[in-house]
Amino acid sequence: MTGTLHIGHTQLTPPVLLAPLAGITDLPFRNLVSSFGAGLVVSEMVASQEMVQAKPGVREKAELGFGAARTSVQIAGREAYWMAEAARLAAGNGAQIIDINMGCPAKKVTSGYSGSALMKDLDHALTLIEAVVGAVDVPVTLKTRLGWDDHLLNAAELAVRAESAGIQMITIHGRTRCQFYKGQANWSAIKAIKAAVRIPVIANGDIVDVATARKALSQSGADGIMVGRGAQGRPWILAQIAAELHGLPAPKLPKGAALIDMVQGHYGNMLAFYGEALGSRVARKHLGWYMDDAHTPVDIRKTVLTTRTSKNVMALLPRALVSHDASEAVA
16 A cells, blocks of 8 residues: 555545545545645535525535635535535535545435435445546545345445446445444455456545544455544544554644644634634534543533533633643653
């Protein structure tokens, strides 16, 4: 594995990518992860028809992909027309890479024959891929799973057909749809997909630190890794993994005053992006993850997460996060 991926004319260095996470990988978080260093960040999955029809909040999910470097806009859907139109809209606004979601396991997605449900009908899946590839000049990539269930493990067949249709990179989450996020990701099963195609293959699932990244690469033979839930509360983890795997400069991990500044900055950016009321609500999960990592005492954590005004939250964060240093000293 080299330290660079080539997706069309786009160069991704390092091959450590941020996964799309619904309700998490929004503009403020993706910008924060990018500031530490990542080969690629991917937008939250956006429904193609709703995006084209400008449903409230949908286009905003992909906002960073419009003209931003090292960013992919992920679209989902079940109809070729809307998938193609969404791809045209994103590319027309400057998106450099379009990613097709065929891996989301959520029932509300699969019940509409989108996401990983498409693995049950590869012929139909290919009509969507062909429509998107034919609609844009930018690279198109694909994210999927090993299969629908243990009786339908067809990711290798999908990968081969997708490559023939023009897909330029494929990311495999090492679980079936029916596993959701239970059990352990089967990185070894990705090796068969890697052997079946010439395009870059990315391993995803349960990669949370340097050790799991090394293991995933070793077992899968993949060209790179994608980190999802492991980045929650640790936006620097991709850069940290990349430094260890590829000899890049290690990121300076924020501690003490630097950690407080980073979290307050992230919180402020969320308020600016969503507005005061919605931003305060959406930010709670991020603040919770930061406090988990900082070993914030339970009483302070509860106060931060139940305080009603953003001004008071800002004032409480130094007290909530200073325990990070204390935990480091004890460790």
